[in-house]
Every structure is written in C-alpha cells, then in structure tokens.
Amino acid sequence: MAKGDILKAALSNPNRGPHQTALIRSAIYKEMEQFTATRRLPPSLDASEICRILAPIDRHLTPDDYDRLHKFSDFLAVIDTSPNAHPGYHLLGEKLSADLGL
Incomplete structure (x- = not known):
C-alpha cells in the first residue's frame, strides 16, 4: 500500500464509533x-x-476530526514527493500549544 492508503482505508470504514476510532489510531x-x-x-x-x-x-470523532484526518492522510501520501506538503495547521497548532503548556 502507498503512504496514506492505510489511513484512508480506515477512514472509509462505514462503522462509526469506538471501533472506527481504534482502526484509525x-x-x-x-x-x-x-x-x-x-x-x-x-x-x-x-x-x-x-x-x-x-x-x-475520550470522545466521538466529529466531522471536523474526519476532515483533519483526511488532510493528514493526503499529507502522508505526498510527503516525500511534494516540498509544499504540510501536515495541517490544526495538528501543528495543537502540538505547539501543548509544548507551551497552554
């Protein structure tokens, strides 16, 4: 499988809830x-x-969560080939906030 495909397959699983979250993780x-x-x-x-x-x-995934996960899977698919690829501002923003203790 190409990069990003494993995550894309987990995101396309029709079962919602804790089982799908476990698959995504x-x-x-x-x-x-x-x-x-x-x-x-x-x-x-x-x-x-x-x-x-x-x-x-600790919670159900929201439509925004799915959108961010799709963006992350797209990022993984092109990370090695596109110099303009970025993992998503939400992901980096959350990490920066955690590092700063906010």
Whole structure:
C-alpha cells in the first residue's frame, strides 16, 4: 500500500464509533512506521501524539476530526514527493500549544 492508503482505508470504514476510532489510531501508527521524511514534522510529534490530537480516544470523532484526518492522510501520501506538503495547521497548532503548556 502507498503512504496514506492505510489511513484512508480506515477512514472509509462505514462503522462509526469506538471501533472506527481504534482502526484509525492503528492506521496512524502503521503509517508513521513507514514515515521517512522525519524533518517534515517536529521531532516530538510521534504517532501517539498525532492520535491524541487527531483521533482522541475520550470522545466521538466529529466531522471536523474526519476532515483533519483526511488532510493528514493526503499529507502522508505526498510527503516525500511534494516540498509544499504540510501536515495541517490544526495538528501543528495543537502540538505547539501543548509544548507551551497552554
């Protein structure tokens, strides 16, 4: 599978709720194992941090969450080939806020 496809497959699962969130979180971990352009994300932004921000386990996913997850899967698909690819401002903003203790 190409990068981003594992996450896209998890997002297309018709089952909503905790089962799909678990699939999405697992897909993020698998995608990050394949991640090669390490300088494109802050060093402390690992799979568990991405899951905490994009697919929190303590609530149901909202349409905005799904939108951010789709943007992240698109980012993963082109990270190695497009110098203009970015992981999404929400993801980086959440990480920056956490790092600053806000």
